[in-house]
Structures are given as C-alpha cells and as structure tokens.
Amino acid sequence: MVRLALGLMWLLHFLPLGALAWAGRALGVLLYPLARERRQVALTNLRLCFPELDAKARVQIAKRHFQALTRSLIERGILWWASFDRIQRLVHVEGEEHWRAVENSPVILLMPHFVGFEMGAYRIGHGRPLASMYSRQRSAEFDAAFLRGRMRFKNATLISRQDGVRPVVRALRSGLPLIYLPDMDFGPRDAVFVPFFGVQAATITGLARLAAIAGAHVVPCITRQLPGGAGYVVRIYPAWENFPGLDIAADVRRMNAFIEERVREMPEQYYWVHKRFKTRPPGEVSPYEH
Numbered sequence: 001m002v003r004l005a006l007g008l009m010w011l012l013h014f015l016p017l018g019a020l021a022w023a024g025r026a027l028g029v030l031l032y033p034l035a036r037e038r039r040q041v042a043l044t045n046l047r048l049c050f051p052e053l054d055a056k057a058r059v060q061i062a063k064r065h066f067q068a069l070t071r072s073l074i075e076r077g078i079l080w081w082a083s084f085d086r087i088q089r090l091v092h093v094e095g096e097e098h099w100r101a102v103e104n105s106p107v108i109l110l111m112p113h114f115v116g117f118e119m120g121a122y123r124i125g126h127g128r129p130l131a132s133m134y135s136r137q138r139s140a141e142f143d144a145a146f147l148r149g150r151m152r153f154k155n156a157t158l159i160s161r162q163d164g165v166r167p168v169v170r171a172l173r174s175g176l177p178l179i180y181l182p183d184m185d186f187g188p189r190d191a192v193f194v195p196f197f198g199v200q201a202a203t204i205t206g207l208a209r210l211a212a213i214a215g216a217h218v219v220p221c222i223t224r225q226l227p228g229g230a231g232y233v234v235r236i237y238p239a240w241e242n243f244p245g246l247d248i249a250a251d252v253r254r255m256n257a258f259i260e261e262r263v264r265e266m267p268e269q270y271y272w273v274h275k276r277f278k279t280r281p282p283g284e285v286s287p288y289e290h
Helices: 003-014 017-034 036-049 055-081 084-090 096-102 117-125 140-150 166-171 206-214 247-263
Strands: 090-095 106-111 128-132 156-160 178-180 191-196 199-204 215-225 232-236
Touching: 003 055, 003 140, 017 036, 017 055, 017 199, 036 055, 055 084, 055 117, 055 140, 055 215, 084 090, 084 156, 090 117, 096 199, 096 232, 106 206, 117 232, 128 140, 128 166, 140 156, 140 247, 156 166, 166 178, 166 206, 178 206, 191 247, 199 247, 206 247
Parallel strands: 090 232, 106 178, 106 215, 128 156, 128 178
Antiparallel strands: 191 199, 215 232
C-alpha cells in the first residue's frame, strides 16, 4: 500500500501545481466523511479553540483543512522528485533579511505545524546547511522515502526526536540553523501547561531551553498555502527580542500566543488533526475520549 501511494505521488508530481491543487482538494472532500477519527479530532480541537463560532462554521473550517492538508501531502512529491528550480518558482520568500541580520550566531527557525511548512523548509534551506528534528514514521518504507526526500539536496542534518536533545545542541553550536516545530503534544515530559487558545495545553519547553543553552536567536517562519496554482509564500519574521526571559512558562506562553495569531490569519491551514490537548492536568479527562 505504501509503495502504491509513493508511486502515485511520483506520477502526480509531473502535473502543474494547479492540477495538483485541484486533485488534493478533491481528495480532501472525499476523505472528510471517511476519516472519522481524524475528523472528530479536528472538530474537537476547533470547538475548544473557537468556542465563539457555531458548529456549522467550525465544520466549514474542518472541511477546508482536510482539503489543504491532502493538497500539501500530494504536492510533497514536488519536494521529493522535482528540480529545485521548480520549487523556487512555486515557493516565494518574504523577510529573508530578518534571518540574515542574525545569521552569524546560532539560529532556531520556529516553524509551527501549518500545512505548508515542508514547502517552506525546502525553499529556505536550499544552498545552506540546516538541521531539523523529525519523528520516525511507523512504516519503515515510508520512513526511508521521507528521509531520502528530505536529504536529496545534501544540505539537511536530520535528528530523530528519539535521540534526545544533545545532538540538537551540538548542531546549533556548530553553526547549523535548526528548524524546530515545538507545537505538538509530546506528553508531560519536559512540558508545562500553558494556554493555547485559552485551553491548558502541555507544551514542550524546548524552544526556550535550546535558545538559552546555545545562545540562539529565535526567528519565526510561517508558510502560507495560496489558492489554486499560485504556490506558497514563506514569511520570515524578525528575531524575537529578550527571548528567552527569566520565566520559562512565560516564554512558552509567548510562543503559543504567536502561533495563535498566525492560526487566526489562516485557521484552515493549521494542523488540526493532531490531538493537541490529549495530555491533561491532573484530574482532567482527555477531550478526545467519548
């Protein structure tokens, strides 16, 4: 099944982006009623994060999210097999001067889980070495394809989350910019409960801790998926000042608040199918249990 999916991705990557975008959205329309568990996760997340919206509005966001997500997955074939010239034409960069302003010191690129982050990572990483953390995939065959795709331009140092923080610190101290995605629920270890859209969320403290240990600047980087065949835009923000501070919980709240602002700009493009609130404070029940 995995081999068939990879073969289909390879065939589709030859299509123009407009056709790929249409196919991805169409697949998302089909998957929304079929992927019951992930649909319920997305709707639960949206109910918790947007209580001011009625159920119909949240369903519309969830449906658009499935379309954007499946589109991004299909278009990943471009990243794995197309030339960089094509990637460069499809993904535009704004604010690169903010990265250049601090590139002579360690840099952590904060890239939350928006559907276009892979496009952004490939685009800004070309021609410069980068480090990134990744989670091993359940399928060994897909994991191997994922690693080949990520490393095809010979510029990526990939560090498994299972290997711990020491290789990450070494990479930063050696001068490698680090792409970092700390906005998932990885359990209570090395996490604090801070609000995300007003809901207590177990959030890892790694961004602040790594910045402190390595003396790194944090440079947020958000990728927006554009309609149809218009491609993607990567926006690089100014490095955060006075980060980290003296209160690590306040640092984590600052990160979550920044991500919230970006989510409100394009709510359908955030990764809602992840159980962001599965780890609960003592005495609370997971909102995903029925």
